[in-house]
Amino acid sequence: xxDVEQSLFLSVxxxxxxxxxxxxxxSSSTYLYWYKQEPGAGLQLLTYIFSNMDMKQDQRLTVLxxxxxxxxxxRIADTQTGDSxxxxxxxxxxxxxxxxxFGAGTRLAVHP
Amino acid sequence: NAGVTQTPKFQVLKTGQSMTLQCAQDMNHNSMxxxxxxPGMGLRLIYYSASxxxxxxxxxxxxxxxSRLNKREFSLRLESAAPSQTSVYFCASxxxxxxxxxxxxxxxRLTVV
Numbered sequence: 001x002x003d004v005e006q007s008l009f010l011s012v013x014x015x016x017x018x019x020x021x022x023x024x025x026x027s028s029s030t031y032l033y034w035y036k037q038e039p040g041a042g043l044q045l046l047t048y049i050f051s052n053m054d055m056k057q058d059q060r061l062t063v064l065x066x067x068x069x070x071x072x073x074x075r076i077a078d079t080q081t082g083d084s085x086x087x088x089x090x091x092x093x094x095x096x097x098x099x100x101x102f103g104a105g106t107r108l109a110v111h112p
Numbered sequence: 113n114a115g116v117t118q119t120p121k122f123q124v125l126k127t128g129q130s131m132t133l134q135c136a137q138d139m140n141h142n143s144m145x146x147x148x149x150x151p152g153m154g155l156r157l158i159y160y161s162a163s164x165x166x167x168x169x170x171x172x173x174x175x176x177x178x179s180r181l182n183k184r185e186f187s188l189r190l191e192s193a194a195p196s197q198t199s200v201y202f203c204a205s206x207x208x209x210x211x212x213x214x215x216x217x218x219x220x221r222l223t224v225v
Contacts, residue, residue, distance in 0.1 A: 008152065042202060042218040043155075088154060099145070099170065100204070100214060102154035 004103035006089050011109045018076040020106045022089030025070060032065060034074045035088040037105070043088065046074070076108075084110045115139070118203050118217035125193045125224045133188040133220050135203030141215070143206045144186035146170075146178060148199040149219075155202060161186055193224045 003025040012018045024032070033048040049056045049063045049072075056063045062075040076083055089103040116137045125131055137144065142163045147155040157170030161180040175197060177189045186205075190197055203217040 004154075043216040045214065099157050099160060100147075100155070102147075102156070104152055104154040 004089055004091060004101055006087075006103035006106045008104060009107050009109070011111065012079050014079060014081060014110055014112050016079055018074075018079045018083070018108055018110075020074045020076075020087050020089075020108065022072040022074075022103055023070055024072065024089070024091050024101075026091060026093045026101075027067075027070065028093045029091040031092050032063075032072050033088075033090040033092075033100070034061075034063065035090060035102075037086045037088065039085075046087075079108075079110050081110050081112075084108055116203055116205055116215050116217035118201075118220050120220060121218070122221050123223070125190075125222065127194060127224060129193050130189065130191050131193065132190075133201055133203075133222075134185070135187065135217060136185045137203075137205040137215070138184065139205060139207070139215065140183065141205035141207045142183070144180065145204040145206075145214075146176075146186070146188045147202045147204065148172065149202060150199050158188065158201075190222075193222075195224045198222060198224045 006022045029051050031048050034046045035043040036046050037043050047058050047061050049065050060077045064073045086105040086107050088105045090100045119134045145160045146158040149155045156172050158176050159170055159178040161167045164183045167178050179187050201220045204214050206214045
């Protein structure tokens with residue numbers, strides 16, 4: 001079945017790196033995503049990775065995909081207070097009309 | 113601005129009342145989706161419409177109905193609201209059958225008392 005799991009909370013100091021982890025169960029995933037949700041707002045696509053890639057870098061963001069372990073991570077370098085938000089891992093998979101399956105979200109708190 | 117527009121942004125209903133949440137997109141996307149977001153549970157799919165004229169159930173369809181009125185609009189109806197339907201509802205759209213490219217609306221916060 002389809003299941004995406006994330007830890008619920010992460011606290012980091014400003015300027016440090018943040019690593020948010022996600023595990024998924026569906027081996028037929030086609031794309032995996034990271035979304036950001038700021039308080040009271042909708043979801044903003046941060047980055048995505050195709051399932052045949054191992055890594056993707058986009059400025060301060062690095063996505064690592066370990067297909068063998070079905071593990072996805074998002075690293076935010078030089079974390080800033082503006083990065084404080086909930087981060088959702090999500091996947092789509094073949095045959096599912098491209099429905100997004102979300103994890104519960106990781107709340108990232110950045111403190112001085 | 114191009115995107116997904118949801119109305120209303122906030123709503124309070126009494127148990128048993130009905131209402132329709134509206135969603136419209138101006139990007140000529142084929143697929144549209146309704147999700148609900150509850151604390152600690154992420155977003156769960158209620159219904160989706162792969163193309164104009166088709167709708168299908170998602171993970172949590174009970175208590176809801178949908179209408180894909182045309183390519184632009186996809187509405188979600190609560191016929192008899194219950195407190196368990198208190199949630200934040202998000203509409204999303206996507207262009208085709210490829211993977212990425214979802215656009216989300218800003219959400220409707222619904223409280224049922």
